[in-house]
Amino acid sequence: MKNKKIxxxxxxxxxxxxxxxxxxxxxxxxxxxxSMSSTGAPFIRDHSPVFGNKDSKVTVVEWLDPxxxxxxxxxxxxxxxxxxxxxxxKLVIRYVPNHTNSEYMIKILxxxxxxxxxxxxxxxxxxxxxxxxxxxxxxxxxxxxxxxxVKGLDIAQLKEDFNDPIYIDxxxxxxxxxxxxKVRATPEFFVNGKLLEDFSYKGLLxxxxxxxxxx
Amino acid sequence: MNPKLLPSxxxxxxxxxxxxxxxxxxxxxxxMDFVPCSMCWYQRIxxxxxxxxxxxxxxxxxDKLFKYAMPLxxxxxxxxxxxxxxxxxIIPESIVPCVQGVPCSTEYINWxxxxxxxxxxxIAYVSIFLALYISNKKVS
Numbered sequence: 001m002k003n004k005k006i007x008x009x010x011x012x013x014x015x016x017x018x019x020x021x022x023x024x025x026x027x028x029x030x031x032x033x034x035s036m037s038s039t040g041a042p043f044i045r046d047h048s049p050v051f052g053n054k055d056s057k058v059t060v061v062e063w064l065d066p067x068x069x070x071x072x073x074x075x076x077x078x079x080x081x082x083x084x085x086x087x088x089x090k091l092v093i094r095y096v097p098n099h100t101n102s103e104y105m106i107k108i109l110x111x112x113x114x115x116x117x118x119x120x121x122x123x124x125x126x127x128x129x130x131x132x133x134x135x136x137x138x139x140x141x142x143x144x145x146x147x148x149x150v151k152g153l154d155i156a157q158l159k160e161d162f163n164d165p166i167y168i169d170x171x172x173x174x175x176x177x178x179x180x181x182k183v184r185a186t187p188e189f190f191v192n193g194k195l196l197e198d199f200s201y202k203g204l205l206x207x208x209x210x211x212x213x214x215x
Numbered sequence: 216m217n218p219k220l221l222p223s224x225x226x227x228x229x230x231x232x233x234x235x236x237x238x239x240x241x242x243x244x245x246x247m248d249f250v251p252c253s254m255c256w257y258q259r260i261x262x263x264x265x266x267x268x269x270x271x272x273x274x275x276x277x278d279k280l281f282k283y284a285m286p287l288x289x290x291x292x293x294x295x296x297x298x299x300x301x302x303x304x305i306i307p308e309s310i311v312p313c314v315q316g317v318p319c320s321t322e323y324i325n326w327x328x329x330x331x332x333x334x335x336x337x338i339a340y341v342s343i344f345l346a347l348y349i350s351n352k353k354v355s
Contacts, residue, residue, distance in 0.1 A: 003223055007273045010231065018238045022246045182248055 033181070033193060042177035043190055044092050047170040049113050052082055052090040058192060058211045061092045063178060065186040066105035067133045068098065072126040074187050077201035081208055088212045095174045096186045101133060101140040106171055108143065111161035112153070120150045219278040225350040226280065229343045230269035236262050236339040243332060249323045254298040258336050261291030265343065281351045288347060292340040298333040 043061050052060075062078060064071040082091050097103050105125050112121035124146050132142045147153060181190070189196035191207045198206070240259055243249045251259070265287055272280045300306045325331055 003227075004274060007227070007230070007270070010227075011234075011270070014231075014234050014238060018242065022242065025242075025246055184248070184250070 033195070042180040043094075043193060045094075045170070045173055045177065047166075047173070049093045049109075049118055050090055051093075051119070052086045053088065054090055056088055056090045058085075058089040058208065059092060059190075060089050060208060061094055061190040063094045063096050063181075063183045063186055063188040063190075065096050065098050065102050066109065066122070066125050067100075067102045067129065068186045069129070071187045072129050074199075075122075075126055077204060078187075080201065081204055084205075085208060085212065089208060094177065094183075095171055096178050096183055096188075097171060097175070098186060099133070101138055103168075103171060104140045105143070107162050107164075107167045108147075108158070110167040110170065111158045111164070114161055115152075115154060115157065117150060117153050121147065121153070124150055219354055220276055221272075221280055221347070221350050221354060223273065223276065225346050226269055226272050229284070229346055230266065230273060232339050232343050232346075233262060233265040233269055236336065237266050239335065240332075243323065247323075249332075254294060254301070255332070255336075257294045258291050258298065258333075258340075261287045261294070262336075262339065265291075281347060284343075284347060288340060288344050292337075292344055295333065295337045295340045299337050302331055302333050 044059065060081075078091070082089070095102070095106050097106060108125070109118060109121060112118050125143060128143065128146045132138065132140050132146075144155065144159075147155060147158070189204060189207075191204075192211050194207065194211070196204055196207050198204075237259075240251070240255070240262070244251050265284060268280070268284050268287070271277070272284075277283075297306070323332055
């Protein structure tokens with residue numbers, strides 16, 4: 001019966017070791033993340049679109065993909081939070097191009113930002129997402145005809161800016177930062193460097209409010 | 216004593232290797248958030264049950280252990296060799312059935328220039344294979 005004892009002891013030791021190392025590793029990751037600057041890279045870059053109060057101390061970073069359905073579904077919640085606290089927070093947009101046509105849409109968004117119509121164009125992209133991002137038959141070029149509905153948008157200018165290679169460079173920087181922060185799923189939010197874990201309107205609101213009323 | 220019974224220290228060794236491989240792969244995917252590629256999944260499928268097979272054989276010695284364990288080890292070993300050939304670039308990636316997600320030639324870790332995750336898997340499979348094969352030959 002001595003052998004069975006050794007088996008059980010080693011089984012317990014293996015499991016205990018696994019959980020001990022896991023919790024140690026996770027703890028060190030959390031510390032590493034909180035020691036990173038939440039007001040600069042890798043959370044924010046100079047090229048990132050910013051909304052709300054640009055001088056605010058509370059920074060909400062949203063990692064999104066224009067072709068991602070959950071991002072589309074969660075967009076109203078983000079707008080609501082930003083509307084409620086537009087003087088207290090700033091919202092920074094970063095990209096995670098996980099789909100085939102993500103890059104195409106991100107280039108359009110970049111060009112739209114130049115005309116100060118970022119939000120309007122994002123609305124159109126999200127609204128028609130089920131059409132242009134159809135899983136069996138995606139037609140990204142359809143977006144150009146929908147964009148004609150955006151008031152004040154200079155489509156000819158947009159088409160010209162769309163090909164500017166700078167958007168690819170910026171996107172590559174987003175890719176690198178996304179890997180550093182281990183952003184894999186979209187949308188993902190960081191509020192002052194803290195990862196949003198309760199993925200809901202209420203969860204986002206709670207995290208934002210806890211940062212606003214911290215001091 | 217049944218002469219066909221594999222020595223319990225050999226079974227214990229195999230149990231330890233399989234447990235470390237199982238917990239190690241879970242650590243990489245669940246704790247460190249590495250996304251496993253499809254090749255990794257096949258190697259996991261054949262490694263995880265070995266833990267329980269060896270554990271049961273330790274608690275209730277069974278002279279048919281070799282027959283139960285070896286098919287799993289052989290299939291897992293096959294996937295592991297294939298995956299390593301791929302990592303070292305001997306087989307081109309395009310043949311691999313990795314339709315979506317992570318390409319199977321992704322290198323998450325690289326210690327000392329040659330120890331990658333598939334290489335660790337290969338070490339585990341080869342050592343279990345050799346332990347079972349040699350001890351089975353000795354007792355039969």
